[in-house]
Amino acid sequence: MIAIKNAKVVLETGIIFDGVILIEDDRICAVGPARELEIPACATCVDANGAYVGPGFVDIHVHGGNGHFFYSEPEQAAEHFLSHGETTVLATLYYDLSREEFLESVRRVKAAMGTGAAKAIGGFYMEGPYMNPKYGASPEKNKWRGPIIKDDYQEILEEAGDLAKVWAVAPEREGIEPFVRDAKAAYPGTTFAVGHSEASPAQVYKLRKYGLRLQTHCMDATGRPDVMRGTRSCGPDEACMGDRDMYAELVCDSCGIHVHPDMLRMVLENKGVDRLILMSDSIVSYGDSPEHLRHIEDLVFDANSLLSGSKLTLDIACRNMMQHTSCGICQAFLMAARNPARVIGMDDEIGTIEVGKKANLVFVDDLFHVQKVMLEGNFWQK
Numbered sequence: 001m002i003a004i005k006n007a008k009v010v011l012e013t014g015i016i017f018d019g020v021i022l023i024e025d026d027r028i029c030a031v032g033p034a035r036e037l038e039i040p041a042c043a044t045c046v047d048a049n050g051a052y053v054g055p056g057f058v059d060i061h062v063h064g065g066n067g068h069f070f071y072s073e074p075e076q077a078a079e080h081f082l083s084h085g086e087t088t089v090l091a092t093l094y095y096d097l098s099r100e101e102f103l104e105s106v107r108r109v110k111a112a113m114g115t116g117a118a119k120a121i122g123g124f125y126m127e128g129p130y131m132n133p134k135y136g137a138s139p140e141k142n143k144w145r146g147p148i149i150k151d152d153y154q155e156i157l158e159e160a161g162d163l164a165k166v167w168a169v170a171p172e173r174e175g176i177e178p179f180v181r182d183a184k185a186a187y188p189g190t191t192f193a194v195g196h197s198e199a200s201p202a203q204v205y206k207l208r209k210y211g212l213r214l215q216t217h218c219m220d221a222t223g224r225p226d227v228m229r230g231t232r233s234c235g236p237d238e239a240c241m242g243d244r245d246m247y248a249e250l251v252c253d254s255c256g257i258h259v260h261p262d263m264l265r266m267v268l269e270n271k272g273v274d275r276l277i278l279m280s281d282s283i284v285s286y287g288d289s290p291e292h293l294r295h296i297e298d299l300v301f302d303a304n305s306l307l308s309g310s311k312l313t314l315d316i317a318c319r320n321m322m323q324h325t326s327c328g329i330c331q332a333f334l335m336a337a338r339n340p341a342r343v344i345g346m347d348d349e350i351g352t353i354e355v356g357k358k359a360n361l362v363f364v365d366d367l368f369h370v371q372k373v374m375l376e377g378n379f380w381q382k
């Protein structure tokens with residue numbers, strides 16, 4: 001048994017300032033204030049030295065980082081994010097992979113899962129393949145612009161199975177509904193997201209009955225089919241704002257380039273803490289940044305100097321969110337751990353510090369500098 005003492009334990013409902021957490025095997029077996037919770041004599045004590053101890057971060061949308069893509073080097077990618085407190089990640093596969101590459105990538109990641117740092121890989125986030133080429137899904141790289149045909153996707157659906165926790169789609173793509181229906185019928189736990197899209201709210205809401213309840217990077221890589229110059233129609237961002245139950249993903253970089261701080265505050269005000277998800281959208285790319293953005297370290301650009309994701313990890317995204325909005329430390333953990341666990345249906349196992357859940361923990365100071373990470377009851381050391 002491990003006893004973590006002298007911790008500020010971040011719960012869903014608040015903070016225990018003199019907290020103790022007891023861990024047996026890979027599970028949390030008790031949590032409480034030091035004055036109420038006796039530490040068994042057999043336990044190995046770990047002094048948190050007053051650090052905040054929160055649930056390990058759950059990054060549902062992350063392609064890779066520190067030079068490693070999940071699809072090609074899952075263990076190395078997982079190591080990078082684990083060292084930043086991400087104890088659950090969804091390996092994110094993008095529309096730029098061909099059918100064969102999707103299949104190979106899924107097999108490669110599945111083979112790595114369950115050992116070492118790759119224990120943190122909880123499944124897949126399929127960002128595509130059916131996106132709108134107009135929004136971020138660059139036409140040269142997009143191999144999925146033609147008609148949506150069952151023979152093209154069926155094998156990928158089967159290979160990924162229920163590990164594909166999220167499928168992001170552009171609802172305006174012709175023939176998308178049969179794809180979504182097939183995926184939902186085969187794997188009822190699947191969540192669908194709207195992303196890289198200019199779908200109207202009606203087109204988005206039409207897919208709600210299949211489990212569409214998430215927006216891929218809200219306020220980012222979307223458009224609206226405006227009817228006339230000077231007027232404003234509604235696209236996926238507005239659809240998300242207009243449905244209380246929909247979750248919004250946010251890329252929260254240090255300078256508010258993906259989403260401006262004014263917009264972050266507006267989205268927070270509209271959706272509320274319970275429907276926001278911080279994700280990294282971290283990716284590996286070596287394009288040059290435009291001159292005026294060269295000083296910003298957490299952005300990634302493609303070969304055409306277009307914004308193409310981030311170098312974020314969720315510890316830093318939490319700090320950025322606190323810097324740009326009125327969000328506090330508890331709320332940051334809700335957005336970076338509990339809410340993402342909920343949207344992918346894994347909240348009975350992860351996402352909060354509760355008795356019976358996996359002992360996935362991150363120790364941070366008040367600036368979200370990571371001090372220690374525990375994955376399934378073991379402290380992570382490279």
Ligand SMILES: [Zn+2]
Nearest residue numbers: 061092127281
């Ligand atoms: Zn992405």
